[in-house]
Amino acid sequence: MSATRLFALPAILRHSVLLLTSALILVPFAWMVSLSIKPPGEIFRASFSFFPAQFHGAENYTKAITSVPLLHYIGNGLLVCALILALQILVCAPIAYALAKLNFRGRDLLFALVLIGLLLPHQVLSLPLFILCYQLGILNTYAALVFPYIVSPFGVFLFRQFFKSIPDDVVHAARLDGLSELSIVWKIMVPMSLPAILAFSIFSVVGHWNDLFWPLIAVRDGSLMPPPIGIMAFKNAEAGNDYGPLMAASTLVVAPLLIAFLAAQKWFVEGMTTGAVK
């Protein structure tokens, strides 16, 4: 992989600029971790030091997971993200196969419907979806957090693109082997499309783990809250008096995704940027 021939900066200049911007980018993360291990007295004493004079991390982190049900929030987040992703793949892969590989009247119309879905910003639909969830009696349940997302137009679009690139001969051969169309979807197409599935999974999980807007509308009950509103509720309860435990809670919510990201950087970048078409 050769670099562009735009310019050959002296290495020291390139590194000093990039290290500086990296440092600026990292300040909020560093500050978050730093406050999460400081005692209240040190937080409210002006100081530049990252490390506290007196380590207070154990107390802050203990308070973060005991004074609010933070682990419960994280459990909610995991459950909701897993349910959404599983249902999305279950619903989107078959229609994507039909759009990519089968000939039938109405296919273009169906695809147009998918594109319309892709075009709509989801927040705009929140009012009717709120009313729909109310009518179904699922407001303030896990179902309300999951239901609006079980079909993803982006997922259909992405899977269709990928399935199209699989040669028709593969499908013909599978049919000759006596596989039904449904088995072709799950035994041939999906296993052959793991990169697309993985990219979509990352896109979906990151999006729903971080989402604040819809959970704020869909649930009121503390025991159902995913991490972002859990953190918000914690902040409002603390009224900004005690940053230590609040920062400890923030660190615990941000950490899982960042660790996963650092472990599988390439996949995450791909997953998040494939989403640029959305």
Place this chain on the structure above:
Amino acid sequence: MNARLSLVSRSVGPVTTSRKSMLVSELRSPAQKHARGEALWAWALAGPALILLIVLFLLPVVGVFVMALTDWEFGASSLSFVGLANFREVIFDEVFRASLINTVVYVLIVVPGTVLAGLVIALLIESSDSCRAFYRAIHFLPFMATLTAMAISWEALLHPTVGLVNQTFAALGIPTANWLRDETTALPVLAVIGIWQNLGYAMVLFLAGLKSIPLDLYDAAEVDGADLWIDRLRTVTIPMLGPVLMFIVIVVALKAFETFDTIQILTQGGPGHATEMLLYTLYRESFEYLRMGYGAAVAVVFLVMVVTLTLIQARIMDKRVHYQ
């Protein structure tokens, strides 16, 4: 159906049926049976998704327009058409106008800031091979991190007395402020957070764009006398990045339009209405004040703006496909 009937009539038809048409019917019959089977399978496979697309996307978007054009209230059993009354109320509302202007100002700060920072960092990273993955990872971190949690960290950084920002500024002799409580600084500060969050995203998209520029073009430019890097930037990089650049501008603009978390956590639209933005107005009016008609009208305005941008983006994507 018709095809099948005609096949049946042909097979039981008069003996004058020629051998040729017999063959055709024999050939066509399994093929048509197959086509019908294929269509049945297609609708069976697409069915669940189709129903959900209608229930979760198509009907709700129709619903937003119905709500915007009627006087329906939450829980009411009847509704009547009120034309553009909701839109009139929205447009003459000071809060909405503030919200619209703030959104535009915010987007106009975030888009150039993010795109420029993303481009410069991508060019710097791409100019050599060393530590490339490391720098890319660091700059991409904010885009992954839960913004709700990071917003709380920003609040601590911007704290008027003990925040790192004011401590640093005071030490350097730069004027300090109560950043999030001052009407003149609150929106720009939110925009800075927006840039911080999105520049890694722009950077990654630029890196992909830069990789697709053929290296011979730089050689050719050099042969033609583009000895300075600025000449090569002007004659090769920027023109070749053109469509990517437009694409990134729009993607970032869409992200900026959808800003909600930082407002909800940090300012709640204040001080005054200084950080009121469309999505936040939509949320508060609809779900806190339960003004559904008003909320729906705001949603329609938001929808029109976002869809317009997305359609422009789709056109650019089409063009890019043609170039390749």
